[in-house]
Amino acid sequence: MMASERAEIDSAAALWLERMRGPVQDSAIAASFDAWIAEDPRHVESYALMASLWQSEGFAQAACATRAGNDNGGDHEDGEGGPRARANRRWFGLVAGLAALAAVVPLAQGLFAPTHTYEAPWGTTREIVLADGSHIQLSGGSRLSVRLTPWSREADLEKGEAFFDVAHEALRGFAVEAKGARVEVLGTAFDIDVLAGGRREVRVYRGLVEVAGESGAWRLPAGTGLVLEGAHVRSLEGIGGDRPGWLDGWFDAQDTRLDRLIERLNRTARIPVVLDDPQLGELRVTGRFEMDSPQEIVETLAAIHDLSWSREEGRYRIGRQ
Amino acid sequence: MPRPDALLLARDGDSPGTDWTMVQSRLIGYLRARGARADLAEDIAQETVLRLIAISRTKEIGSVFALGFRIADNLLVDQHRAESRYADAGEGAEGEEGQWQTTAPSLDRVLDSRRAIEVFQRCLNRMPALRREVLVRRRLRNESCRAIGEDLALSGKAVEKHITRGLVDLRRAMEKAGIDPAGWNE
Numbered sequence: 001m002m003a004s005e006r007a008e009i010d011s012a013a014a015l016w017l018e019r020m021r022g023p024v025q026d027s028a029i030a031a032s033f034d035a036w037i038a039e040d041p042r043h044v045e046s047y048a049l050m051a052s053l054w055q056s057e058g059f060a061q062a063a064c065a066t067r068a069g070n071d072n073g074g075d076h077e078d079g080e081g082g083p084r085a086r087a088n089r090r091w092f093g094l095v096a097g098l099a100a101l102a103a104v105v106p107l108a109q110g111l112f113a114p115t116h117t118y119e120a121p122w123g124t125t126r127e128i129v130l131a132d133g134s135h136i137q138l139s140g141g142s143r144l145s146v147r148l149t150p151w152s153r154e155a156d157l158e159k160g161e162a163f164f165d166v167a168h169e170a171l172r173g174f175a176v177e178a179k180g181a182r183v184e185v186l187g188t189a190f191d192i193d194v195l196a197g198g199r200r201e202v203r204v205y206r207g208l209v210e211v212a213g214e215s216g217a218w219r220l221p222a223g224t225g226l227v228l229e230g231a232h233v234r235s236l237e238g239i240g241g242d243r244p245g246w247l248d249g250w251f252d253a254q255d256t257r258l259d260r261l262i263e264r265l266n267r268t269a270r271i272p273v274v275l276d277d278p279q280l281g282e283l284r285v286t287g288r289f290e291m292d293s294p295q296e297i298v299e300t301l302a303a304i305h306d307l308s309w310s311r312e313e314g315r316y317r318i319g320r321q
Numbered sequence: 322m323p324r325p326d327a328l329l330l331a332r333d334g335d336s337p338g339t340d341w342t343m344v345q346s347r348l349i350g351y352l353r354a355r356g357a358r359a360d361l362a363e364d365i366a367q368e369t370v371l372r373l374i375a376i377s378r379t380k381e382i383g384s385v386f387a388l389g390f391r392i393a394d395n396l397l398v399d400q401h402r403a404e405s406r407y408a409d410a411g412e413g414a415e416g417e418e419g420q421w422q423t424t425a426p427s428l429d430r431v432l433d434s435r436r437a438i439e440v441f442q443r444c445l446n447r448m449p450a451l452r453r454e455v456l457v458r459r460r461l462r463n464e465s466c467r468a469i470g471e472d473l474a475l476s477g478k479a480v481e482k483h484i485t486r487g488l489v490d491l492r493r494a495m496e497k498a499g500i501d502p503a504g505w506n507e
Contacts, residue, residue: 007489014488018466018481020387030384037347037386038340044347044386048354051390053491054460056432062441063457171472173462184461 012036013046017054057216064175064182064212117145120160123270125247133167134174137247140267160267161193163244165206178202181228184210188222191244195260200228203239251289258283258301269294271311276319280307339377339385345370348389356431357397365396437500444494448487451475455483 016033037044053059120126120138128136131148138144142160146153153174155164166174166185174185178192181200188207194200202211203225211218215231225236245252246264253261259281266272268291275281283305289297298316302309309318345366352362369392373385382388431437445453454473458464459480466480475483495501 010489010492011485014485014492015481017488018484020384027383030387033384034386038343041347041350044350045354048351048390049492050488052355052432053488053495056437058432058434058437059441059491060460061433062438062445063460065438065442066445066453066457 009040009042009046010050013043013050016047017050057212060217061212064184115145115147117143119143122266122272123268125268130167132169132172135165137163139246139264142267157192157194159194161191161246161264163189163191163247165189165243180214182212184212189243190220191246193264196263198230199260201236202226202228203236203244205239205242205244245288246291249290249292251291253285253287253289255284255286257281258285258305261285261289261297261301265289265291265294265297268292271315273298273316273318276317280305280318280320341370341374344373344385344389347386348393351390352393352397355394355397361397361400365393365400368396369393431500432495434500436498437495440494440498440500441491444491448490452483452487455480456487459484 016036019029020033037047118126118128118136118138120140120142122141124140126138128138128144128146130136130146130153132153134153136144136146136155139161142162143158144155144160144162145158146155148154151172153166153169153172155174155176157176157178164174164176164185166188168188176183176185176192178194178200179198181202183190183192183202185207188209189205190207190209191203191205192200193202200213202209202220204220204222206222208222209220211220211226211228213228213231213233215233218226218233220226223239225239227234227236246268249268251261251264259275259278262273262275262281271294273294285301285304287300289300291297294316295311298309298318301307302318306321307318308321309316311317348366348369349362352365353359357365369389372392373382373389376382376388377385445456448456451473455469455475458469459466466477466484469475470477470480473480
């Protein structure tokens with residue numbers, strides 16, 4: 001096949017794919033689509049390949065990453081200007097094609113929207129209010145960086161746990177990266193927990209979020225949650241109320257590994273808990289724990305699994321009998 | 322006039338003769354290019370045609386192929402889901418209970434590979450900024466052409482053109498990288 005002919009077929013296929021994506025409004029368009037497919041077997045092949053490209057997760061992930069990176073280049077304002085977003089978008093549209101202007105935009109302040117990094121020391125919970133009005137509760141021992149541009153709101157939860165109450169904006173999305181998983185917010189309240197071993201937990205309390213992990217993308221409505229562990233994905237049960245229990249000092253364990261419970265406890269506890277033997281971390285625990293009383297938790301855990309505990313050198317130690 | 326589903330309009334006469342053999346052969350071509358094995362493509366194409374014929378007896382189908390591809394996609398996803406469930410059960414993987422199904426079950430494993438993502442990303446980065454912006458917004462946020470056009474001061478036609486060219490660019494990039502979107506398992 002001649003290259004030009006192929007290019008023509010591919011262009012037509014791409015155009016049909018775009019046109020047929022919405023509901024078919026017009027019977028004349030529907031008929032000419034059918035005629036185009038019937039005309040030549042190469043047409044359907046090209047159409048199917050275009051559909052595969054468009055729908056692939058690979059494309060969606062690349063587009064996500066590109067959008068995050070792309071905001072660097074287009075950003076020429078103080079990033080924290082929410083209400084101006086729409087005007088800025090229009091402006092961006094006008095100048096995007098003019099290379100000359102891009103050269104004029106100097107390497108001055110504002111070319112790159114600043115990235116703010118927040119950390120909460122162990123044993124404390126830090127409340128953060130972003131310029132867009134979103135509230136974030138950052139659990140002890142957690143680190144989060146946030147970057148607001150006129151076009152996007154991006155956060156990266158490097159470690160720990162955070163509860164996000166996101167101010168709804170029609171134009172700017174809010175996305176959080178958590179060790180390779182991406183949570184896209186559609187104006188909402190949710191909690192992300194990055195645990196040791198690459199496990200990530202997402203719980204949604206209000207609205208709707210989209211989570212993209214290694215093995216796919218999922219839409220989670222309020223009252224649902226997901227655990228991502230590598231390519232494995234499981235749902236989380238029993239998510240109720242309007243915010244996670246840890247904000248009120250509670251932790252609900254459901255067949256939770258002991259080391260995970262302790263990891264969470266140590267985020268807010270003044271006196272850390274350690275296990276004598278890491279293998280003990282594999283024991284499972286279920287129940288509601290009040291995180292403000294670590295000694296009570298240690299006693300309870302010891303009772304449940306027939307372990308011993310002691311308090312020494314500013315820490316609680318749990319070991320075998 | 323309300324239209325419950327534009328693909329299925331109320332019928333008001335005999336259906337014009339549809340060449341179902343041709344439809345079936347195009348469906349096979351479609352499914353093969355979507356990565357289905359030959360035997361599976363034939364089975365699904367046949368099942369799809371049977372469903373289309375049944376529907377066409379009572380409704381007028383707006384676009385036989387648009388509806389046919391949609392049915393075929395669903396059957397293909399069901400099939401792969403059933404097969405992967407079977408494979409999981411064989412490996413003694415985690416119980417099915419609580420397993421989430423993705424909202425967009427991907428038919429295209431090869432296109433989800435790390436390498437494919439890199440190729441997509443490189444191609445996107447080389448595009449004119451405006452085209453990239455249009456493509457990303459259409460794909461990620463599913464914004465309508467009109468909304469994108471209004472936001473970026475472009476006509477609907479111009480938006481359509483950016484999407485079309487962008488897709489062709491992506492297709493070329495995949496070809497150059499030797500990634501065959503029709504390939505199923507790497």
